[in-house]
Amino acid sequence: MTVIKASCPSCGDVELTPRQVRLVVCSLEERSFYSFTCTACNDVVRKPAGGDVVALLRTGGVLPERWVIPAEVLEVHEGPALSHDDLLDFCLWLESADLLAAAASAVDGGRTAGESATL
Numbered sequence: 001m002t003v004i005k006a007s008c009p010s011c012g013d014v015e016l017t018p019r020q021v022r023l024v025v026c027s028l029e030e031r032s033f034y035s036f037t038c039t040a041c042n043d044v045v046r047k048p049a050g051g052d053v054v055a056l057l058r059t060g061g062v063l064p065e066r067w068v069i070p071a072e073v074l075e076v077h078e079g080p081a082l083s084h085d086d087l088l089d090f091c092l093w094l095e096s097a098d099l100l101a102a103a104a105s106a107v108d109g110g111r112t113a114g115e116s117a118t119l
Helices: 051-059 084-107
Strands: 004-008 012-016 021-026 033-037 044-048 064-067
Touching: 004 044, 021 051, 051 064
Parallel strands: 021 064
Antiparallel strands: 004 012, 021 033, 033 044
């Protein structure tokens, strides 16, 4: 059986089987990582995995998980972050918008634009 040697920051070198190592290969290489639970102290250790580390772990029998980062995560966001007050104001606005929509549908009997009432 293949033995993978890894390093725990607290315990030093540990020996693992391929099933004890999690390898996550990201669409952006700098976000790829591998992790394991130290067999000595039970701490979860997470380390970056460049191309050479990914190749080495795959050769050792570790099955990679694919992770594609959505494009929205990489977008540049400008302006201040939303505050709790902004969120509360939005919730209040949604409530009033629902009341307005309900009142509008009650007035025209639920008809949509362009429909006429025929009996």
